[in-house]
Amino acid sequence: MAHVEFAHWRDQEIKATALARTNGPLTEMGRRFLALLDAELQQWAAESVPTGPLDRANAATADRLVSWRLLRRPEMADIDRLAQAWRAHGEVPAPSGTVRLTFDKSAAPHRTNPRIALLYVLLEDPARMEHLQANPAELGSVDANASAADVAFVMGRFEEAVTGYLRQISEDGGDDFTWSGLALAYERQAPASPASLMLLAHPEVVRAVHQRVARQHGDRIDPIALSGWLQHVTTVGD
Incomplete structure (x- = not known):
């Protein structure tokens, strides 16, 4: 469970920061915030996750994206x-x-x-x-x-x-x-x-x-x- 949770949310954080960086101009505070996140995420990315849990985490991430x-x-x-x-x-x-x-923001699933x-x-x-x-x-x-x-x-x-x-x-x-x-x-x-x-x-x-x-x-x-x-x-x- 811990491996799946870690890999799943790590991947989503990496995708979210990449999107924030390319989705319009950032304030100085915004750039500093993303720089801090990047430094932390680089450490997370270096963490090893076993193949089985990693595959399940990747499947969960893909599921959220397609949905x-x-x-x-x-x-x-x-x-x-x-x-x-x-x-x-x-x-x-x-x-x-x-x-x-x-x-359609109003269509977000509840x-x-x-x-x-x-x-x-x-x-x-x-x-x-x-x-x-x-x-x-x-x-x-x-x-x-x-x-x-x-x-x-x-x-x-x-x-x-x-x-x-x-x-x-x-x-x-x-x-x-x-x-x-x-x-x-x-x-x-x-x-x-x-x-x-x-x-x-x-x-x-x-x-x-x-x-x-x-x-x-x-x-x-x-x-x-x-x-x-x-x-x-x-x-x-x-």
Whole structure:
């Protein structure tokens, strides 16, 4: 637990200070503050973390990042053009190759990430995790939105997790954590594939096109196939 917590928050601190340094002009006090943080973080970066806990920490960091990206809201005119192009079975037209985004602060989730909640159960009480795997009806005791797909992901059964997340999306469209779970699990199953890269980089675009086609035409789309088709789409405003 200590190794995972340390590596997870160390990585987030490093990313946050790098972002602060490049996200606009700083006051003299701000520059001094970042210099102090950098000095401390350099010492943290030199600390060794075992491979197993480090991998889990990296997965938790990636999970937070992809889930955060899903708070961005695509311009619906851009999504409409992409949805129409998909329905026409053609390539993405050049004018539709860029999607404008805005960040919706009001959409920030007010609940925990079920996978991170389950990760803490695994680290603190492995016997309880074994019990939950055998009794999925009790997952609500950890997180009201935890699913069998989340358990599969935390336990490293990524193909099973992908299947579960795809089923959830097919049934009800999926929430932010379902889509981020799909992106993360599919990356483990098919790393560096066009669909995987698109799901990780722009999950909000994939989800928006998927939902638009489903709502307007009732079509059931394979999110993986859609992600690969959208691989050349870029975004602005993020």
